[in-house]
Amino acid sequence: MSTDKLRVMISSRCKPYQTEAGETFPLDRLRQSIKDELDAAHLLGQPLFECWINEQEPAKPATLDVWDECMKAVRQAQIVIALYNGDAGWCAEGGDGGELGICHAELSTALQTGRDRVFMLNLPLAAECGEATDRRFQEFVRQELSFNGPAATDDTNALAKLKQTVAEAVALLAREGSSQLRKSSYALGQALAWSRMSFAERKREMEKTVGQALLERFASTSPRSLGEFNAGGLRLLLQFETQVLLMTVHAIPAPMTTAAAREMVGRPFLSDHKVLQVDEAERPKTPLGKALKFHGPVHLIACHRGVTEKQATDMLGFPDATVVSTGFGVYVLDPVQRVQLILLANCRDASSSRYAVQRFFDWLKRSAQAPEFIAHAKARSRIVRAIQKEQA
Known part of the structure; x- marks a missing residue:
């Protein structure tokens, strides 16, 4: 009998970027490593996670654009993990008309639809994230997530931190879910x-x-x-x-x-x-x-x-x-x-x-x-x- 899997969404940019220290951070490799680790994870011999990253999603109906599909994935996920480097992501209308970047919108939607399932992992800050949309995103994170731990030093360290975060998320969701079961009693x-x-x-x-x-x-x-x-x-x-x-x-x-x-x-x-x-x-x-x-x-x-x-x-x-x-x-x-x-x-x-x-x-x-x-x-x-x- 197959087991219903926990859907984990990874929210971040998809490409490598230059950090403030002048080094290249392999964000694409980190995202793929996260997906591979979660898809391979088992509990008592049963697969536990289904990891969503947008670069590996198949073609979608013409009624949905990329923005809609990302927001839909946020709402459907049981766990949302935002990889934060200060970059708000691309804007639907090209910016800057005061709109939000895609990463900003994903995090905002996740917090509005279930804050307890949202976790953020700090990465080294990107060197080029000084646009108005980026500043809005950074201020939003400062206001909404006042404590989220120190930044990962490299992609190996980030992957280790992320595995700890997912384990904590599963334990938290289990405790929260057990309290909600009282409603049926x-x-x-x-x-x-x-x-x-x-x-x-x-x-x-x-x-x-x-x-x-x-x-x-x-x-x-x-x-x-x-x-x-x-x-x-x-x-x-x-x-x-x-x-x-x-x-x-x-x-x-x-x-x-x-x-x-x-x-x-x-x-x-x-x-x-x-x-x-x-x-x-x-x-x-x-x-x-x-x-x-x-x-x-x-x-x-x-x-x-x-x-x-x-x-x-x-x-x-x-x-x-x-x-x-x-x-x-x-x-x-x-x-x-x-x-x-x-x-x-x-x-x-x-x-x-x-x-x-x-x-x-x-x-x-x-x-x-x-x-x-x-x-x-x-x-x-x-x-x-x-x-x-x-x-x-």
Whole structure:
């Protein structure tokens, strides 16, 4: 019985080029070596990969041009590896009318259609890559892929790095795929038990699970639960990075389209001036016995089903906000009032809830947004304390 193969696309220029050091880098030989290695790779005696490089593709229908065919290959691939040397590639209209080079377009399309399957291998920079299209490509890479490792020294070193990258990609895709298989199990086990609960019971269970996940994740920093407060949910003081953050945990125990479930949370940030009133005796202390200063609140909301960007901005109350939709759900920031909402999608049982928490903090790390996250929490606490002062 034949095995379905993983489709790997190699995105780069196809010809040798001169590096900045004045040497010739055999990019054509590297691409062919990659294809030969992957096509020959077996797992337990079965072929595992099908490698796509455009120079060996057969003729295509007249309805598709080369550009269309390359974009189609990007979308169909399970793994996309970009060999980056700063050259954006040829332009469909010859440039420069502000269009993208083919390598730029392939990488952009790959990131838009599945970032976790995209990997980039740095090669020695090309000597002649100073065109406007190349500069746009280089800036795009700096913004989108802030960490991708040192450049390979030669084609042998590049091939070794690429084999390590493919092995890592397969392991990552296997882990991600196993988490997605939970979606087919929502009619069984704990997910079924949660579905049988009333809204109030499910809400408490979701909040308890997410709260425990946060406490266990930051257990080494001695966090402390502050129990329930009037708006419903949990308050947690957590040592995140070098700061203490006040995070409130809420849960929407049914689809966001169900008004009765959505209204159990409402707009929790409207009660921030009450949430921030933590009794001195409940606050964690420094070794000298002084109460720690904390920042926030930041609102983490577990959603029993999916959540869209529009539903997130509707909860905020207006659309003019920073909205990031990614694997864990949706992150929303009001850049004026510094309200931060983290909506975790598909918290159907304990495993999926904990995984959503994990994905959020993984995103903070990968996107290098943790300092911004903390800065907004600090600003929010100053705003809320000013409201408290006026209320007093």
